[in-house]
Amino acid sequence: EPEVTQTPSHQVTQMGQEVILRCVPISNHLYFYWYRQILGQKVEFLVSFYNNEISEKSEIFDDQFSVERPDGSNFTLKIRSTKLEDSAMYFCASSAGIQSTEAFFGQGTRLTVV
Amino acid sequence: DQQVKQNSPSLSVQEGRISILNCDYTNSMFDYFLWYKKYPAEGPTFLISISSIKDKNEDGRFTVFLNKSAKHLSLHIVPSQPGDSAVYFCAARWNEKLTFGTGTRLTIIP
Numbered sequence: 537e538p539e540v541t542q543t544p545s546h547q548v549t550q551m552g553q554e555v556i557l558r559c560v561p562i563s564n565h566l567y568f569y570w571y572r573q574i575l576g577q578k579v580e581f582l583v584s585f586y587n588n589e590i591s592e593k594s595e596i597f598d599d600q601f602s603v604e605r606p607d608g609s610n611f612t613l614k615i616r617s618t619k620l621e622d623s624a625m626y627f628c629a630s631s632a633g634i635q636s637t638e639a640f641f642g643q644g645t646r647l648t649v650v
Numbered sequence: 651d652q653q654v655k656q657n658s659p660s661l662s663v664q665e666g667r668i669s670i671l672n673c674d675y676t677n678s679m680f681d682y683f684l685w686y687k688k689y690p691a692e693g694p695t696f697l698i699s700i701s702s703i704k705d706k707n708e709d710g711r712f713t714v715f716l717n718k719s720a721k722h723l724s725l726h727i728v729p730s731q732p733g734d735s736a737v738y739f740c741a742a743r744w745n746e747k748l749t750f751g752t753g754t755r756l757t758i759i760p
Contacts (some may be wrong), residue, residue, distance in 0.1 A: 578751060581748060591746060627693050640696065641696075644691070
């Protein structure tokens with residue numbers, strides 16, 4: 537069964553460092569997303585990406601964040617200068633299209649900023 | 651800004667009985683509602699969805715009911731099984747964005 541895969545599963549970084557979280561969405565999917573879940577809180581939308589550009593982003597997704605689809609398979613989230621409050625589980629998701637109701641999630645990357 | 655709310659943080663149900671998980675929302679622009687199940691250290695797994703123009707959708711042991719006038723939806727699981735123990739998230743879609751509730755931890759007691 538096709539699945540969304542994320543690497544690494546756990547990333548520890550020092551405050552102020554840049555991190556790149558990687559995702560391989562399901563191959564024939566067209567929409568890509570990043571969500572995050574701070575420990576004990578709900579899953580929050582960060583950004584959606586379609587046709588090689590951001591289609592929607594939340595207020596969390598400020599200038600420190602960027603996304604890229606550098607090739608036909610990878611989808612990355614970069615945090616330029618990490619802060620302590622960026623510590624969270626980051627989930628990548630993909631869906632087949634706007635008419636497709638379900639988004640399929642990866643297993644997540646736990647980012648710990650120290 | 652809690653557009654999607656799950657007021658019960660936890661629920662315990664005897665195996666074989668019905669589990670009912672509830673969700674309320676405030677934004678009438680949502681066009682689809684979804685339920686996801688999540689185990690620790692895993693991503694959310696899609697369970698079932700319902701369009702805003704319907705009031706019921708059934709898939710095996712899972713049924714979702716939507717009451718638009720009350721802005722309320724519920725997930726029924728019957729019969730409940732031990733493998734159903736997980737955190738359940740209600741989510742609502744508008745444009746391409748999913749807004750999640752805070753989750754309900756369901757524990758099935760053997």
